[in-house]
Structures are given as structure tokens and as C-alpha cells.
Amino acid sequence: MKKLFIAAMLLLAVSNDYACSICGCGGGNLYMGLFPSFKKSFIGARWNYAEYHTSLLNDPTQHSDNFYNTFEIWGGFNIGKRWQVLAFLPYHYNIQNDDDGRMTKSGLGDITILANYKLFDTRYLKNASTKSSQQVWIGGGIKIPTGAFTVNVNDSNTTMADINAQIGTGSVDLFLNARHSIQFNNFGINSSVSYKIGLPNSQDYKYGNKLTLNSIAFYRISNKTVTVSPNAGLAFENIESNRLNGEKIYLSDGLNSGTYATGGHVLNALAGVELTIKQVTIGANIQTPLAQEFAANQTHLNVKGMLHVTFAL
16 A cells, blocks of 8 residues: 555645645645635635545555645735735535545644735726726735654655655745636636745755646626626646755656656646635535646546635624
8 A cells, every 4th residue: 555655646746735735725726716806804614625546656555535625714805905915714524435444634734825916906987888907906915834744754664655644744835826807797707826945954854846837717797686607717737846855756656666756737628617606605626637647647636626605804
């Protein structure tokens, strides 16, 4: 079974809190989706889910099904007309079913805080039926290592199974992000890009840097009290190799030793719907992979999903 975890280590370029690099189970993924509309502040709760399957190419009896759940409180508030602060507080509950049995892990993850600046905000109103708007936000932030990282990575007995089981990364990481939204009448597109810079933790273990790109188109159908917004888009993630003592970590079993570095990429198709009643928004989406490559195709993302409720204050 430990062979499987060494292979699955290509999932370890964690965006934030948990071992899986692409699953959305950590707050560091900073999935925004259709960003909530609010004047002063908002607070919400989200459930992010991801499901993976891993099977060694040279030994299919070594297999694992992983189910990652993140329950997250997130919120934000505006400071004046140009500044915005966002915070993410995740709690993880994760399940692994493999050829050796079943394992669960849960706990508070790493907290992330962002500060963004509104670069520009343009609005155009031709008449009552023709209007458009456009906004661009840029900024950055920090991930605080509040989640548990309790292994000794320099111990020869430590395996990728041990590292995979950690709720936190043990490191302070930095974020850069930008968000663009454009709307013409009831149709709009929200796009975002974020880049996580992983820093070494106290044991000089560094999770890989991660680039995330999202673009979601939506159409708002409204009456006096209710707005329904079906949406669809694409989400891309690229994760660089993890490092220990400055050196890349390679797959050392399951395939050719030292051939495959940790890291990888995935492109997902996304579809969802948002329902807004006054100041409350309820939304959900599902993501399915269009293309991916992790652990030399030994590990596969099956599905991702998100459910949230958000209150504009």
C-alpha cells in the first residue's frame, strides 16, 4: 500500500491545507466561482468535495479511492470604494478507501487572508434596457499554518502516506490574484487567476507553486424578488513539483525511479446555478475533467463539486 502513496504523492502540491493538490479540499484553492454581490460585507458557508482514484500501472492491486470534503466559512468586507479584504476558514474531513482498508482524517485547516484593490470600475447605461459594467480587482494575501503538520519528513520511516495524511502544510504561503468581471444586460463573464507561492516549512519541505485559472459565463433571470443564474465555464490548474531541502521530489516507486516529478495539471468543465432571494444566495456547481495528467496517469480526478449559502450584509 505504501507504493500507492508514493505514486499518489504527485497530488501533494497542496494549494493550502490538505494533501491533494487539485481537489479543492483546501482553502488555498481559493475557488471564487461567481463572486457574491455585496455593498459592505458578506459571510457564507461552503462545502467543497472532490473524488479521486489511484491505481499503480505496474501493480493494479495497489489502489485507492479518496474523498475530500472541506467545510469552509468565508467572508469579506469593503474598505472605502477601492479596497476589499477576504478571509477563508476551512475544516477538512477526508476519507480514503484502499486495498488495506479505510482511513479518515479531519481537523481545522490553514487560514487564508487576502486584500484586493479595485483597479477600475466602469458602468454604462444607454437606456433602461441597455446597460453594461466591468470591474478589475488585483491583490494578494497569505496562508497561515493553523492546520496540523505533524510528521518528520527527514525520518527514513516517513512515507508519502504519512505526508498525505496531514491536514496542514506547516508553511506560510503567499498568494497573488486578479479578478475580472464584465456584464452586458443579463449576460456576464467572471474570470479569475491566482498564483500560490509555496514557502518551505520548518522542515524545509516546500509544496509546489500553483497556478489557477477560472472563467465562468452566466445569465441572470430575475423578477422582483428572485434571481436565478445558470452558469458554465472552465477551470484550469497547474501544480509545480514539491521540494525537500531545495531538491525536486520524484516518484520513487510504482514506475521508473526518479523519472516523474511531483506536480501536474487538470482542465475541468464546470456547470452550476445560483439562486438569490433578497440578500441570500444559494448556489452549487459540479466539475468534471476534460484533460488531466497526474502521477503519470496513475491518479485520476473523478469529480468535484461545491455547495454554498452566502449572506450579503
